[in-house]
Amino acid sequence: MRAFEYASPTTKEQAVALLNNQWGETEVLAGGMDLLSLMKDDVTRPGRVINIKEIKELHGLQYSPSTGLRIGALVTLQELLENETVRKEYPSLAQAAEGVTSPQIRDLGTVGGDLCQRPRCWYFRGGFGLLAQDSSGKSLVLEGENKYHAILGNSGPAYFVNPSSLAPALIALGAKIRLFGPKGARDVAAGQFFVTPKTNQEREYALKTNEIVTELLVPPTGGARNATYEVRQKEALDWPLAAAAVSLKMSGKNVTSARIVLGHVAPVPWPVPDAEKFLAGKTVSEQVAQDTGGAAVTGAKRLSQNGYKVQLARVAVKRAILRAAEGGA
Amino acid sequence: MPGKMRVETTVNGEAVEFLCEPRQSLLECLRDILSLTGTKEGCNDGNCGACTVIMDGRIVTSCLVLGVEAEGSQITTIEGIAGAGRLHPIQQAFLEGAALQCGICTPGFIVAAKALLDENPNPSEHEIRLWLANNLCRCTGYDKIVRAVQSAAAI
Ligand SMILES: Cc1cc2nc3c(=O)[nH]c(=O)nc-3n(C[C@H](O)[C@H](O)[C@H](O)COP(=O)(O)OP(=O)(O)OC[C@H]3O[C@@H](n4cnc5c(N)ncnc54)[C@H](O)[C@@H]3O)c2cc1C
Ligand code: FES
Ligand code: FES
Numbered sequence: 001m002r003a004f005e006y007a008s009p010t011t012k013e014q015a016v017a018l019l020n021n022q023w024g025e026t027e028v029l030a031g032g033m034d035l036l037s038l039m040k041d042d043v044t045r046p047g048r049v050i051n052i053k054e055i056k057e058l059h060g061l062q063y064s065p066s067t068g069l070r071i072g073a074l075v076t077l078q079e080l081l082e083n084e085t086v087r088k089e090y091p092s093l094a095q096a097a098e099g100v101t102s103p104q105i106r107d108l109g110t111v112g113g114d115l116c117q118r119p120r121c122w123y124f125r126g127g128f129g130l131l132a133q134d135s136s137g138k139s140l141v142l143e144g145e146n147k148y149h150a151i152l153g154n155s156g157p158a159y160f161v162n163p164s165s166l167a168p169a170l171i172a173l174g175a176k177i178r179l180f181g182p183k184g185a186r187d188v189a190a191g192q193f194f195v196t197p198k199t200n201q202e203r204e205y206a207l208k209t210n211e212i213v214t215e216l217l218v219p220p221t222g223g224a225r226n227a228t229y230e231v232r233q234k235e236a237l238d239w240p241l242a243a244a245a246v247s248l249k250m251s252g253k254n255v256t257s258a259r260i261v262l263g264h265v266a267p268v269p270w271p272v273p274d275a276e277k278f279l280a281g282k283t284v285s286e287q288v289a290q291d292t293g294g295a296a297v298t299g300a301k302r303l304s305q306n307g308y309k310v311q312l313a314r315v316a317v318k319r320a321i322l323r324a325a326e327g328g329a
Numbered sequence: 330m331p332g333k334m335r336v337e338t339t340v341n342g343e344a345v346e347f348l349c350e351p352r353q354s355l356l357e358c359l360r361d362i363l364s365l366t367g368t369k370e371g372c373n374d375g376n377c378g379a380c381t382v383i384m385d386g387r388i389v390t391s392c393l394v395l396g397v398e399a400e401g402s403q404i405t406t407i408e409g410i411a412g413a414g415r416l417h418p419i420q421q422a423f424l425e426g427a428a429l430q431c432g433i434c435t436p437g438f439i440v441a442a443k444a445l446l447d448e449n450p451n452p453s454e455h456e457i458r459l460w461l462a463n464n465l466c467r468c469t470g471y472d473k474i475v476r477a478v479q480s481a482a483a484i
Pocket of ligand 2: 371390
């Protein structure tokens with residue numbers, strides 16, 4: 001790792017004052033499960049690293065039935081999945097956190113870091129830039145090794161997939177992400193937080209260079225049943241190949257309205273409004289769940305090696321719906 | 330060039346103090362500064378678990394923790410697992426069950442397994458395998474490792 005200056009502020013005001021206005025010159029350190037790898041691989045070379053773990057107000061998790069759940073940005077994946085309220089009211093979040101099958105990573109990795117982790121695209125990690133292009137600007141992904149790349153939202157120039165396991169569930173639950181910068185706090189809908197970059201200089205989220213994520217605000221479910229289903233290559237230690245998070249308002253077995261968001265298939269978590277409309281008004285059955293999965297992937301465009309992901313995304317939707325309908329919350 | 334920082338921490342029950350650069354990982358600090366070379370480096374990016382140590386009661390991959398982040402914490406490494414003159418039951422079980430070949434993964438497995446058994450003295454085979462999911466072994470095929478943890482749990 002290259003040398004850097006280390007700061008460990010105790011307030012969020014101090015933290016954002018230490019960030020500057022150029023991406024990569026300063027970086028925020030939470031659990032470090034992603035940032036330190038990026039620095040070792042020279043993908044980012046900050047002159048200053050700001051450890052935010054000493055900021056007390058970014059820790060902790062509170063729930064009230066009237067306002068919902070507040071998750072501090074520094075809550076670890078382990079704390080999230082062990083929380084009784086989360087398991088009962090928001091099983092989709094607990095299931096997503098549980099999918100990160102490493103106790104070592106769940107104990108240090110934070111929810112803020114999960115949302116802001118950088119794509120795992122091997123070209124990006126190998127130093128070819130966020131958009132994975134050669135020196136002439138041509139995509140390395142299209143004719144290269146693309147079996148883990150996007151099947152949706154992949155008209156370019158970005159082909160990576162958003163790596164966050166929590167993001168689809170947060171969007172399906174209608175969460176907001178609270179950001180803090182020199183001008184104070186602002187809230188962004190989780191669905192608006194992720195953006196598809198057009199250049200290598202941009203980032204794939206709506207943070208400004210001198211802002212941090214301070215907390216996630218998840219509204220009460222109003223009885224909506226929610227679930228996440230991830231398809232992985234193996235049960236252990238890997239990012240999902242495809243995932244779906246759903247939140248279903250139901251009356252009996254009948255779905256009155258649905259939110260369905262795919263993960264790991266597009267440069268941003270991918271809501272599928274056509275599938276949501278298809279499911280609304282129907283009674284959940286295996287066939288209906290399967291057909292909803294079909295509706296979710298109608299716009300998919302396979303690259304040379306990743307056609308299998310279309311089927312995985314379809315299955316993820318089907319199983320997430322069945323899991324939500326069976327489960328409680 | 331940013332200078333060295335002073336870190337005060339507790340390793341295997343002993344208060345220690347060392348100087349390190351912010352860019353040095355806890356793994357490097359343990360091995361290169363404190364000469365505790367039992368903790369191993371495999372991948373250096375969080376994937377293999379060879380560098381697993383216990384920090385404030387939780388297992389962490391020390392290659393993804395900065396040495397300066399250890400300030401004020403309690404760390405247990407493989408050197409702190411055995412009792413005075415006596416192997417820990419997990420170490421004994423690894424030895425007797427031949428749960429290692431080249432051995433580079435072994436300290437990480439033993440530290441991770443100890444944290445598991447401290448919390449859950451009677452884990453199922455599936456729980457053991459899931460808990461050890463972030464610890465890779467290229468030699469043994471895992472079976473003997475899982476058996477060793479089971480037999481240590483039975484003691
Ligand atoms: C082997 C392995 C397997 C993994 N598997 C999965 C998986 O299946 N699913 C999954 O989702 N993740 C997975 N991860 C990633 C890991 O879970 C997440 O990266 C973790 O939650 C990140 O949290 P962190 O606190 O360690 O982030 P850090 O590494 O500290 O930060 C990650 C990025 O986010 C920025 N950041 C962090 N917190 C904030 C904040 N509050 N405000 C602004 N910016 C911030 C940092 O600057 C950095 O760019 C895996 C990681 C490893 C090493
Ligand atoms: S060396 Fe730390 S996980 Fe491999
Ligand atoms: S014994 Fe060689 S890697 Fe495990």
